[in-house]
Amino acid sequence: ITDYSNLNVEPKYRGVYPHPLWKFENWIRRISRKILLTEYIVNEWADHFKDMDEVQLDEIAQSFKFDNCILRDELNKVLFGHKGLANK
Numbered sequence: 001i002t003d004y005s006n007l008n009v010e011p012k013y014r015g016v017y018p019h020p021l022w023k024f025e026n027w028i029r030r031i032s033r034k035i036l037l038t039e040y041i042v043n044e045w046a047d048h049f050k051d052m053d054e055v056q057l058d059e060i061a062q063s064f065k066f067d068n069c070i071l072r073d074e075l076n077k078v079l080f081g082h083k084g085l086a087n088k
Contacts, residue, residue, distance in 0.1 A: 001028060001029075002028050002029060005028045
């Protein structure tokens with residue numbers, strides 16, 4: 001896949017996010033693995049929820065609400081401290 005991409009995607013079009021943090025080849029390898037692998041593990045992942053009732057499923061869903069997110073102050077501090085690096 002990487003060889004095919006190198007032959008068919010002009011270098012001027014390879015600088016998409018998260019470039020320059022990730023090289024084009026790394027991005028192609030990473031996204032290919034994620035797409036191809038998820039086809040095999042999605043059913044296993046779904047099996048974790050198959051015996052749950054609606055109340056249990058709703059409880060899990062509620063944990064993703066923004067109001068229930070926990071701010072990671074130390075991580076946020078580091079990320080904000082490095083935000084200008086992505087533009088260089």
